[in-house]
Amino acid sequence: MVIIIGSQKGGVGKSTIAVNLCTVLAHQGKDVILVDSDRQSSSSNWAEDRAEDPDLPKVNFVQKYDNLRATLKDLNSRYEYVIVDAAGRDSKELRTGLVAANILLMPVRPSQFDLDTIPTMQEMVAEVREELNPELKFKAVLSMAATNPVIHEADEAEKYLQDCEDIELLKVVICERKVYRDSIYAGRGMGAIEMDNTKAKVEMNKLVKELFV
16 A cells, blocks of 8 residues: 655644654554655665564665656565655656555645645645546545643634545544654654553554545
8 A cells, every 4th residue: 555645835744744653553563564655765775774673564665766656566576565655846756656655645734824725735645647547546534733721723624624525534633753863763663552652652543544534
């Protein structure tokens, strides 16, 4: 199964979600590979750090740019799960990857600026479905939401996404937590479920459970 973590906008937590998905799947004993198609290389740097610790469940990884279609089809025949970290823009990597994907997971920060980018993603998915991949599933998850209960941006974003008939909004909300930044940037190659934050563990396990329903 090929899952692309993609968005029209950067800074929404794509790499964080990609590496944490891989971590949860690896702990479940799944054969998983991470494909880093973002030239910033955040997720592949994470994977290189992880590979240095033999005590952590293995996450295979590869960097691939430009046309992803053939690569993803090949990897899909050899691994149970192929998780793709795509750059935050309308790119060749994202468009060609969608042709070979089973699921597009779009992280969305609960802000009006982020919500304004969704129609472009809807058009892109519609084009891919109509011409090349009619079975592509389009899912969204609210990401980097405020933990402060007096801030209601996530509720407003949820209402907006629920009105998008072509997008399946996952129930789980991924909050802005330091543990997520540490998981990808601390140089340890660990996922949130391997660190000391119960709420983050719950969020990531729920994400995996809902994503593959």
